[in-house]
Amino acid sequence: MNYPNGIIKQTSHNKITYDSNLSHKNRGMTLEYELNQSNEYYREIDKAYIYKKPTPIKIVKVDYPSRDKAVIKEAYFTVPSTTDYNGLYNGKYIDFEAKETQSKTSFTLANIHPHQIEHLKNIDKHSGIAFIIVRFTSLNETYLLTIQKLLNHLSNNDKKSISIDFFRKEGYLLKDGYRPRIDYLKIVDLLVGGL
Amino acid sequence: MNYPNGIIKQTSHNKITYDSNLSHKNRGMTLEYELNQSNEYYREIDKAYIYKKPTPIKIVKVDYPSRDKAVIKEAYFTVPSTTDYNGLYNGKYIDFEAKETQSKTSFTLANIHPHQIEHLKNIDKHSGIAFIIVRFTSLNETYLLTIQKLLNHLSNNDKKSISIDFFRKEGYLLKDGYRPRIDYLKIVDLLVGGL
Numbered sequence: 001m002n003y004p005n006g007i008i009k010q011t012s013h014n015k016i017t018y019d020s021n022l023s024h025k026n027r028g029m030t031l032e033y034e035l036n037q038s039n040e041y042y043r044e045i046d047k048a049y050i051y052k053k054p055t056p057i058k059i060v061k062v063d064y065p066s067r068d069k070a071v072i073k074e075a076y077f078t079v080p081s082t083t084d085y086n087g088l089y090n091g092k093y094i095d096f097e098a099k100e101t102q103s104k105t106s107f108t109l110a111n112i113h114p115h116q117i118e119h120l121k122n123i124d125k126h127s128g129i130a131f132i133i134v135r136f137t138s139l140n141e142t143y144l145l146t147i148q149k150l151l152n153h154l155s156n157n158d159k160k161s162i163s164i165d166f167f168r169k170e171g172y173l174l175k176d177g178y179r180p181r182i183d184y185l186k187i188v189d190l191l192v193g194g195l
Numbered sequence: 196m197n198y199p200n201g202i203i204k205q206t207s208h209n210k211i212t213y214d215s216n217l218s219h220k221n222r223g224m225t226l227e228y229e230l231n232q233s234n235e236y237y238r239e240i241d242k243a244y245i246y247k248k249p250t251p252i253k254i255v256k257v258d259y260p261s262r263d264k265a266v267i268k269e270a271y272f273t274v275p276s277t278t279d280y281n282g283l284y285n286g287k288y289i290d291f292e293a294k295e296t297q298s299k300t301s302f303t304l305a306n307i308h309p310h311q312i313e314h315l316k317n318i319d320k321h322s323g324i325a326f327i328i329v330r331f332t333s334l335n336e337t338y339l340l341t342i343q344k345l346l347n348h349l350s351n352n353d354k355k356s357i358s359i360d361f362f363r364k365e366g367y368l369l370k371d372g373y374r375p376r377i378d379y380l381k382i383v384d385l386l387v388g389g390l
Binding site: 043046048049051053054055056057059070071072073074075076077080081082086087088089090091092093095119122123125126127128 | 276
């Protein structure tokens with residue numbers, strides 16, 4: 001079947017946008033994928049129970065083509081109330097947000113919702129372990145930055161972005177491993193030990 | 196517009212099924228609604244940060260009618276990996292599942308996935324606070340039952356259901372309140388104190 005030009009373009013645009021935002025099938029290993037793998041490994045060895053939360057959506061329309069099958073036919077992405085990852089490690093509540101950036105120089109704070117920062121601040125205040133993990137994909141460098149360091153940055157510096165230098169100085173470099181791929185709990189051990 | 200009978204029936208069936216499973220707009224206060232309200236209140240008074248996780252779905256098709264707008268056009272409900280609620284209270288990791296039953300005599304365990312019970316068991320083992328909340332809607336009785344009690348039941352009794360008597364004897368009755376509507380953290384205080 002032949003469609004007019006406009007429709008083909010639209011479909012192709014949709015596909016690209018969908019792939020880059022939601023699906024990782026056709027890409028290299030993303031931070032999200034590696035964190036999910038690492039969390040799975042932590043569960044396998046009975047070390048920690050940390051999960052990525054499902055993507056929050058607002059469901060508008062559901063069809064039931066058969067009695068047991070529900071198909072969501074209309075839904076929308078909604079702003080997450082909290083962060084993407086949380087769970088339990090060694091009796092401690094763990095909570096973090098993970099983001100990738102293509103930039104080689106800085107991480108744009110618009111990537112994290114203000115209420116997510118507020119959430120991490122509350123977690124820290126109530127004796128949870130709260131941080132962000134940021135990957136600079138072009139540099140192949142991944143950092144864990146505690147919420148305290150992030151808040152320090154927000155109160156003293158540019159509120160729009162965090163430079164790679166700040167991450168290098170104040171964050172913890174997370175090196176690639178095999179299993180787990182990203183051993184961020186090693187840093188959590190350091191943080192808890194240092195409290 | 197007039198549709199043939201079959202189609203009208205189908206639509207009306209869909210609507211009812213959708214309402215009863217997903218939306219609470221046209222119903223009385225459900226356990227989920229009341230727990231969400233209670234958690235919101237706990238956050239307001241800076242007491243605890245406990246959230247319901249988004250419903251897990253598998254997204255198959257997304258349309259972009261305009262640049263900034265994404266509409267999910269095909270998605271399916273998936274089996275949750277964990278429980279519905281988790282968060283932080285007083286430095287403790289809290290994790291629970293909440294269910295309603297119409298039965299006046301027992302709660303059918305098929306309502307909770309085996310991997311959710313396994314998850315709660317792991318949480319308990321790693322010093323988190325793990326429980327289920329079950330409401331017998333016809334009796335207007337809501338109970339908190341710790342995972343330990345649930346596991347005891349599973350190893351000694353009928354594995355298919357838990358009688359209301361067991362909840363009355365081994366669980367904690369959660370009375371209706373105003374704010375919070377369900378003060379389940381009062382019971383968590385008891386549990387932590389009693390450990």
